[in-house]
Amino acid sequence: MSTRVREEKSIEPWGNWWPEPDIAVAQGKQRRYEDRHPGPEDLVLLVEVTESSEQDRTKKLVGYAAAGIPIYWILDLALRRLEVYRDPGPSGRAPGTGWVEEMIPDGGFGELVIDQRSFGWIAVAENLPRAM
Amino acid sequence: MSTIQVRPPGRVRLTVEEFARIQDAGLFEGRHVQLLDGELYEVTKNPRHNFGVSALAGPTHDVGRHLRSLLPRDEYAGPGGEVDRALGQLVA
Numbered sequence: 213m214s215t216r217v218r219e220e221k222s223i224e225p226w227g228n229w230w231p232e233p234d235i236a237v238a239q240g241k242q243r244r245y246e247d248r249h250p251g252p253e254d255l256v257l258l259v260e261v262t263e264s265s266e267q268d269r270t271k272k273l274v275g276y277a278a279a280g281i282p283i284y285w286i287l288d289l290a291l292r293r294l295e296v297y298r299d300p301g302p303s304g305r306a307p308g309t310g311w312v313e314e315m316i317p318d319g320g321f322g323e324l325v326i327d328q329r330s331f332g333w334i335a336v337a338e339n340l341p342r343a344m
Numbered sequence: 345m346s347t348i349q350v351r352p353p354g355r356v357r358l359t360v361e362e363f364a365r366i367q368d369a370g371l372f373e374g375r376h377v378q379l380l381d382g383e384l385y386e387v388t389k390n391p392r393h394n395f396g397v398s399a400l401a402g403p404t405h406d407v408g409r410h411l412r413s414l415l416p417r418d419e420y421a422g423p424g425g426e427v428d429r430a431l432g433q434l435v436a
Contacts, residue, residue, distance in 0.1 A: 219401045
C-alpha cells in the first residue's frame, strides 16, 4: 500500500465538516489527489498537535469517529503525551466516541500503524518541544 | 388569547457551501479557519505547535530518515533492515 503524508493541508469536506488536520496520511499515490483532496474514505491516520485547543479532544474526537477515520492521534504539548485513538465503532471504550484509546506519556513510544501494519515506534519525547 | 412563540436560543451552524462562500468572499481576512460540525474554529499556528507538526510528520520522502531518527538504536537494523523494508512498502 502506498500512502501520502500531508501536512496542514485541506481534506475533502463531509456533512458540516471541513477540518484542516495538522497531519493526514492518505492511501494512494500523489496523482490520486491531483484534482481533489483525500476524503474520510481515503484517510488512514489523522494527527492533531494541540496545546490548548479543546476542540481537538471534543468535537474532532467525535466527528472523526463518526466519519470513520481509523486512527486519530493527538500530540498534546501541554500534557506532554501522545493520545492514540483507533478503531472507532459502536462498542468502543472512549466515552461518547467509540474509539479505543491509549495514552502514551513523554518517555514512551507510540506504534506507527498504517492500514493494520506496523511501521515502527515513535518516541513521544522526540516530538515534543522543550517543557516551558 | 394570543400566545407568543419563543424559540429556544440555538446556534447557527454553517453548511460547507456557506463556509466556502464566506471563504471565497475573503471575509475571514487572512484568518485561518476550519469548519467543525458547522462551527468556526481558528487553526492553531505558533512555533511550538509547528515544531510538533514538523517533528511528527515530515514529507513522505523523509519518512525513512524520520523513523530512523526516532527508533531506539537497537531496533534499527541499518540499511536494508526491517525499517527500510517497511518504508519501501510505505512509499512504493
